[in-house]
Amino acid sequence: MRKPIAFLKLLRPANCFMMGFAVIVGAALATGTEIAEWWQNLILGFLTGFLLTGASMAINDYYDREIDAINEPGRPIPSGAITPSQALAFAFLLTVAGLTAALMTNLECLALAIISWIISVSYVTFGKQTGLFGNFLVSACVSVPFIYGNFAVEKLNFAVFLFAAMAFLSNTGREITKGIVDIEGDRAKNIGTLAVRFGSKCAAWAAAIFYFAAVALSPLPVIFGLVSLWFVPFVLITDIGLIFSSLSLLRDFSRENARKVKNMVLVWFVFGLLAFIFGAFPQPPASL
Numbered sequence: 001m002r003k004p005i006a007f008l009k010l011l012r013p014a015n016c017f018m019m020g021f022a023v024i025v026g027a028a029l030a031t032g033t034e035i036a037e038w039w040q041n042l043i044l045g046f047l048t049g050f051l052l053t054g055a056s057m058a059i060n061d062y063y064d065r066e067i068d069a070i071n072e073p074g075r076p077i078p079s080g081a082i083t084p085s086q087a088l089a090f091a092f093l094l095t096v097a098g099l100t101a102a103l104m105t106n107l108e109c110l111a112l113a114i115i116s117w118i119i120s121v122s123y124v125t126f127g128k129q130t131g132l133f134g135n136f137l138v139s140a141c142v143s144v145p146f147i148y149g150n151f152a153v154e155k156l157n158f159a160v161f162l163f164a165a166m167a168f169l170s171n172t173g174r175e176i177t178k179g180i181v182d183i184e185g186d187r188a189k190n191i192g193t194l195a196v197r198f199g200s201k202c203a204a205w206a207a208a209i210f211y212f213a214a215v216a217l218s219p220l221p222v223i224f225g226l227v228s229l230w231f232v233p234f235v236l237i238t239d240i241g242l243i244f245s246s247l248s249l250l251r252d253f254s255r256e257n258a259r260k261v262k263n264m265v266l267v268w269f270v271f272g273l274l275a276f277i278f279g280a281f282p283q284p285p286a287s288l
Contacts, residue, residue: 010076067191119140159227177204
């Protein structure tokens with residue numbers, strides 16, 4: 001692959017976009033219809049989430065290059081398209097750019113961005129070896145952008161903490177599912193994922209429990225009156241999708257099906273984001 005395409009693949013732009021978008025979701029929950037007034041901080045917040053996620057992806061691929069040679073030989077580093085030193089240099093540039101965007105937002109955002117970056121690096125350097133604890137570190141990084149969005153607009157909203165909890169739980173399920181996909185390479189490198197330690201079936205049950213726990217939290221924003229009814233149709237799609245994915249994984253916990261479930265869950269994440277964005281809009285008229 002050509003260098004620009006290889007660096008783009010290293011970046012994982014879909015993941016980066018999701019994290020940048022999550023910042024905007026957090027901001028939308030805090031500001032509602034006033035969100036446009038914070039457009040400068042929203043741009044900076046999106047860039048911070050996007051760039052720091054890209055940096056963590058590059059660092060992750062650097063440390064995973066031997067595992068990827070077994071699990072994902074087409075990735076930029078094991079395929080030879082990018083050297084390990086080039087990946088590290090790319091991660092450094094993304095980190096500097098991301099932290100600069102955070103500093104330009106406010107000092108609170110800079111502090112939270114640094115904490116998030118430390119968690120990310122902790123995961124890729126030693127946390128991954130710990131299995132479930134490593135899954136929790138990744139999920140913490142996924143949850144932080146929503147809270148970051150509140151800091152970007154200098155307002156706090158309890159709904160964002162509920163959504164951060166839902167994101168934490170569902171992403172932990174996805175990370176456990178990913179452990180089923182990567183079981184061969186993880187076993188070779190003595191990475192103690194649930195799939196490696198207890199087998200794919202046990203890991204599938206654990207992932208399903210986390211997915212179901214996220215679904216169980218989803219009615220709370222409506223019950224507490226934190227969102228409008230626009231939230232409901234999107235969160236229903238998310239809940240049905242997570243339940244379907246869980247049942248699919250429990251029926252077939254093979255590496256191939258786990259890969260499909262892992263990818264499907266990303267789609268349900270998008271609908272979850274939309275649920276909270278639309279839930280920040282005013283309540284629909286009773287005639288609707």
